[in-house]
Amino acid sequence: MSLWMADALGRAPMAAPKDWRARLRDWADEVELVPDLAERVGSLTWFRGLFTCFGLCATALYLSPGFQPIPGLPGARLDDAHYDEVRSQMMTPLALGADSGRHMGATDAVQPLRETPERPQIELSAQIGSSDTLGRALSRAGVSSGDVATIAAMVGGDISDGVKPGTALDIILGRRVSRDRPRPLDKLAFRARLDLALELTRAGGVLSVKRIPIRVDNTPLRIQGVVGDSIYRSARAAGAPPKAVQAFLRVIAGQVDLGGIGAGDRYDIVTEYRRAETGDVEVGDLLYAGLKRARGKSVDMLKWTRDGRTEWFEASGVGERRGVLSAPVAGRMSSGYGQRRHPILGYTRMHAGIDFAARYGSPIYAVTDGVVAFAGRHGGHGNYVRIQHGGGLATGYAHMSRIAAAPGQRVRRGQVIGYVGSTGLSTGPHLHYELYRNGATVNPLSVKFTTTAQLAGAELAAFRARLAQYQGLRVGIHEAFAQKAAAAPAAAGK
Structure with missing residues (x-):
């Protein structure tokens, strides 16, 4: 008989009773045995789902076979001869006594030496x-x-x-x-x-x-070139030794502002250079520094020794060098001379010098010749050096990280006397530089010096002859390579 029967009176058919699988599915949908535990936390449905989770986990642990390793077949045992051969070929570090190659290990037939023989040499x-x-x-x-x-x-x-x-x-x-x-x-x-x-x-x-x-050629090395984006990089690319380039920049910095040197200017470096027949070289002191500028002052400086004292002279031969005091440090001036609000004390007072912002540990140079009158701790100045220059003039250098001069020491222009720091009343690494006239501070930018070389007669003639000798030197082999390298891209572009 069909599961569906129609009522004789025309009523709607009646559904047949469900089997047990359908009733179980309906009950599971109604009861919700596996609810989402992230929703309705704390409700009866949530606790029912939690108990279901614990029950399933407990059942899985109960039915698991355990965590013990499954035993396998034991490896084959080696006899002494085979083991000895395998041992001699193991990848054991030599420090642990390993052998190398297919060698058999020592047997009882090998007798140890009573005394190890020494190498003859x-x-x-x-x-x-x-x-x-x-x-x-x-x-x-x-x-x-x-x-x-x-x-x-x-x-x-x-x-x-x-x-x-x-x-x-x-x-x-x-x-x-x-x-x-x-x-x-x-x-x-x-x-x-x-x-x-x-x-x-x-x-x-x-x-x-x-x-x-060993035969040695003492001909000085001359290197010329054109300044690119950096005079240091350009000189090093032309083959100039680092020591010579650094000395060249120190000399030039005393005459012109290094920041004003631009692309297209030409540099000329002559340095002591000893070449041995074995190929070894030895770089000595800088002898000549030249800078030909497209705009601005050109520089020609020659090192000359007179009365046991070595100085740099302008190559003009007039026997005179003019200019302001050389910069005491490679950096920019961050604070001038005069009244200002002190960054630490918080009130306005006289700033008796000028500040140069520079990196920590940068060398500090003596601005001109003199004798160190004081070197040590000096109140708010921190580590401080004071140099007497004669004629009532003196200079002071404050806030050093380390002092490289001693009281009574005679120093020359450009000599390192300390290193930039932040000791004393200071908010950061910089150099506080002061100039004294008869014991009172004055604006360092207001004082200029003139140094007379006093070259005349035979000494002046020898000076000019030395200058002509350096300017007539053949350019070093490094410069020839640099010129070929620079000309190659230009030729390729034609």
């Missing part, structure tokens, strides 16, 4: 460190104190100025008499100077020294 390579001496370097290498004293006596005159840091030492130590005695020095070879190499050898138990002269 030991060859070493050492190096002179910074602030090091030849004697200390040899002692670290294992040379006996007696041999070190003998070497010092034999070569002391050749290394009176010390051995240059980084110098390589080739050492050979011989066989020692007994194990409680140091090995004797059989041979020592090193470069004493750019123009001299030394070899010490032992023959018949006695050390002897052989001096090997």
Whole structure:
């Protein structure tokens, strides 16, 4: 019979009774066994869902097989011969006694030596460190104190100025008499100077020294070029040594503002440069600094020694150098001379100097020659240096992080006397610079100096001859490479 029956009177058909699966689905939808636990927190439905979650978790843990590892088959046991061969090929670090290659391990047939034989000679390579001496370097290498004293006596005159840091030492130590005695020095070879190499050898138990002269070319190095975005980068790209470029900038900074040097200006650098036939070079002091500017003052400065005193002179030959005091630090002036509101004390008072904003640790230079009258802690000035220059003039440098001058020391223009800091009454790293006239402070920007060189006669002629010699030098090989490199892109663009 059909599940649907129609009433004889024409009424709507009646639904057949549901089976148990349909009734279970309806009950589950009504009861909501797995509600969302993030909604209706604390309600009866939420607690029912929580208990359901705990029940399922407990059932899963109860039915789980456990966390114990599943046992496997044991590995095959190796006999002694196979184990010994495998051990010799393991990737064990050498420090733990590993072998290399397919070697068999030692057996009972191998008898250990009662005494390990010594090597007849030991060859070493050492190096002179910074602030090091030849004697200390040899002692670290294992040379006996007696041999070190003998070497010092034999070569002391050749290394009176010390051995240059980084110098390589080739050492050979011989066989020692007994194990409680140091090995004797059989041979020592090193470069004493750019123009001299030394070899010490032992023959018949006695050390002897052989001096090997090295030819050296002392022609100064001249480098010219055009300033690009930076005069320092341009000079370094042309092959100028860093030491020469730094000295060049210090000299030029005393004559013109470095910030005013622009692209298109030409620089000219002549520096001491020693070339050995072995290829080694040694950069010396700057000799000539020239700057040809498209706009503004050009500079020609020549180093000249007179009466044992070395100074920089203008190349004009008039024997006179004019200008304001050189800048005491590489930085911008951040505060001028006069009345101002003190940034720490909070009231207006006299600012008896000028401030230069500079990086912490920047070197501070003496603006001109003089004698250090004071160097130490000085109240609100912090670390402070005062220099007497004669004629009633003196300069003061305050807030230093470190002082590099001592009372009574004679300093020259451009000499480092300290480093920028923020000691005393200071809100940040800077240099407070003061100028005194007869003990009273004056505006440092109001004082100018004139230095007379007093070159005349034969000395002036020698000065001009030296200048002509430097200006006639051939440009260094580095500059030739730089010119070729600069011309290559231009030729490619044609």
